[in-house]
Amino acid sequence: MLAVYDTATGAxxxxxxxxxxxxxxxxxxxxxxxxxxxxxxxxxxxxxxxTRHLHHRGYRVTLxxxxxxxxxxxxxRALAQRVPVAALAEKHAAQYLADMHRxxxxxxxYLSRATENVEPIITLIERLLARGAAYQAGxxxxxxxxxxxDYGALSHRRLEDLRVGVRIVPSAHKEDPLDFALWKGxxxxxxxxxAPFGRGRPGWHIECSAMAWRYLGPHIDLxxxxxxxxxxxxxxxxxxSQMALDLHGEPGVGWWVHNGMVTSSGVKMSKxxxxxxxxxxxxxxxxxxxxRGYLLSVHYRxxxxxxxxxxxxxxxxxxxxxxxxxAVQGAPPAAEPVPGERGELLARFPEHLDGAxxxxxxxxxxxxHLFDMVRAANxxxxxxxxxxxxxxxRNLLAARxxxxxxxxxxxxxxxxxxxxxxxxxxxxxxxxxxxxxxxxYARADALRRAMAEQGWVVEDRREGPLVRPVTPL
RNA sequence: GGCGACGUAGCCAAGUGGUAAGGCAGGGGUCUGCAAAACCCCGAUUCCCCGGUUCGAAUCCGGGCGUCGCCUCCA
Numbered sequence: 001m002l003a004v005y006d007t008a009t010g011a012x013x014x015x016x017x018x019x020x021x022x023x024x025x026x027x028x029x030x031x032x033x034x035x036x037x038x039x040x041x042x043x044x045x046x047x048x049x050x051t052r053h054l055h056h057r058g059y060r061v062t063l064x065x066x067x068x069x070x071x072x073x074x075x076x077r078a079l080a081q082r083v084p085v086a087a088l089a090e091k092h093a094a095q096y097l098a099d100m101h102r103x104x105x106x107x108x109x110y111l112s113r114a115t116e117n118v119e120p121i122i123t124l125i126e127r128l129l130a131r132g133a134a135y136q137a138g139x140x141x142x143x144x145x146x147x148x149x150d151y152g153a154l155s156h157r158r159l160e161d162l163r164v165g166v167r168i169v170p171s172a173h174k175e176d177p178l179d180f181a182l183w184k185g186x187x188x189x190x191x192x193x194x195a196p197f198g199r200g201r202p203g204w205h206i207e208c209s210a211m212a213w214r215y216l217g218p219h220i221d222l223x224x225x226x227x228x229x230x231x232x233x234x235x236x237x238x239x240x241s242q243m244a245l246d247l248h249g250e251p252g253v254g255w256w257v258h259n260g261m262v263t264s265s266g267v268k269m270s271k272x273x274x275x276x277x278x279x280x281x282x283x284x285x286x287x288x289x290x291x292r293g294y295l296l297s298v299h300y301r302x303x304x305x306x307x308x309x310x311x312x313x314x315x316x317x318x319x320x321x322x323x324x325x326x327a328v329q330g331a332p333p334a335a336e337p338v339p340g341e342r343g344e345l346l347a348r349f350p351e352h353l354d355g356a357x358x359x360x361x362x363x364x365x366x367x368x369h370l371f372d373m374v375r376a377a378n379x380x381x382x383x384x385x386x387x388x389x390x391x392x393x394r395n396l397l398a399a400r401x402x403x404x405x406x407x408x409x410x411x412x413x414x415x416x417x418x419x420x421x422x423x424x425x426x427x428x429x430x431x432x433x434x435x436x437x438x439x440x441y442a443r444a445d446a447l448r449r450a451m452a453e454q455g456w457v458v459e460d461r462r463e464g465p466l467v468r469p470v471t472p473l
Numbered sequence: 474g475g476c477g478a479c480g481u482a483g484c485c486a487a488g489u490g491g492u493a494a495g496g497c498a499g500g501g502g503u504c505u506g507c508a509a510a511a512c513c514c515c516g517a518u519u520c521c522c523c524g525g526u527u528c529g530a531a532u533c534c535g536g537g538c539g540u541c542g543c544c545u546c547c548a
Binding site: 303371 | 474475476477478479484485486487488494495496497498504505506507508509510511512513540541542543544545546547548
């Protein structure tokens with residue numbers, strides 16, 4: 001039975017979709033004004049696992065992910081770089097999406113851009129104006145926060161507790177410093193759309209309300225994003241949807257699912273601090289599979305403190321999984337039982353995996369079971385069990401389906417590993433074979449060192465020597 | 474100042490009332506000409522500290538100490 005943590009209630013509750021067999025989910029994506037860092041990959045990878053598990057549990061999932069392609073930062077950067085806002089946004093969005101593909105993240109059902117949803121945004125703002133929940137001032141439209149019946153219910157804070165005026169910049173136009181912009185009046189040189197309440201562009205929060213509504217309707221089962229979005233973004237989004245869609249206190253979201261931050265030396269990665277580990281570079285350096293696994297090695301709600309060593313250590317362990325995968329290629333797919341405790345472990349792996357993911361998507365526990373399974377399988381295979389190899393193969397495929405790992409073809413699984421090493425290396429290998437046959441071990445070891453210098457290691461297997469490229473760590 | 478989260482072996486990390494998963498690193502061993510890979514064995518009588526509840530707590534409650542996040546753009 002799947003249970004999921006909900007930020008609004010602060011508890012793990014058994015999951016049940018509003019419509020049996022169908023799940024609707026909305027996840028806040030990125031504002032593509034700069035290169036993506038590791039932190040941006042976390043929600044995408046986490047939600048990819050969530051989606052996979054929901055599918056596995058028999059749900060049809062409709063997932064909407066947004067791209068905020070118009071906002072202050074984007075405009076600021078575009079002006080500085082003298083490029084159109086749309087061009088800057090698309091450039092970074094394309095790079096981000098390419099990285100997601102490399103990480104094995106499946107495309108959402110709808111990838112929605114704010115600029116392509118101005119219509120529903122305007123509709124919602126008009127409704128809010130009509131209900132007295134919003135007002136026009138100085139060309140802008142603001143949401144009247146104090147008109148919301150339960151503002152703060154999601155983020156567990158009271159209006160009085162907010163440091164009004166200290167950190168929220170009061171605007172001359174606002175009735176209340178806490179009010180936020182639904183629509184920003186046109187300014188020269190900035191993108192703008194016509195609207196009944198004046199030309200301008202959408203504020204940040206309204207786009208999510210509009211897109212969730214457009215694609216999924218007034219109620220959605222799951223809503224995700226980083227914990228840093230809980231306040232004010234999701235709080236604002238929640239109350240404006242409440243009022244615009246006439247939910248009358250009925251929750252529009254079943255479960256608010258927030259992932260923890262990726263930090264570096266204990267400090268949150270952020271574009272503005274410039275302390276983010278560039279995603280593309282990490283994937284190139286370590287391979288996509290270890291990066292993905294590393295992101296899943298910590299429970300999604302906990303902070304993940306990135307370090308070079310941490311990722312490298314994970315990559316080392318991951319080698320064992322990939323080696324087993326190699327070892328069981330071609331093993332019989334039939335899941336024959338294997339006697340003994342280890343056989344039992346192999347047989348039960350899929351249910352252990354499902355159990356871990358049912359418990360609020362506990363991917364570290366799932367990986368723990370994976371490693372248990374790998375050790376048992378290796379031990380049995382070393383004893384010559386063909387059936388164990390078959391079970392291990394089935395299990396690895398199950399883990400791949402559930403977690404999206406393996407077979408990603410990143411740098412950690414180089415194409416040449418499976419293929420032939422380059423000609424010079426082959427020659428060295430042949431020479432070494434001759435030296436070994438002659439029991440000239442000094443020469444054999446010298447040749448091995450020569451190959452190592454060129455990035456290739458030799459493993460003398462029972463079946464004969466095997467060369468493989470040194471794994472990039 | 475307010476709200477929230479967290480503190481488990483050298484490092485990373487599950488476990489949230491029934492007697493500490495897993496990974497990396499380290500030590501010993503099997504295998505090997507030697508290695509590599511793989512496997513076996515070894516590590517917290519203990520879960521930041523102090524009280525309390527309980528037959529029993531890393532897990533619940535109270536109080537400290539420490540770290541982080543949010544209240545500003547943010548995944």
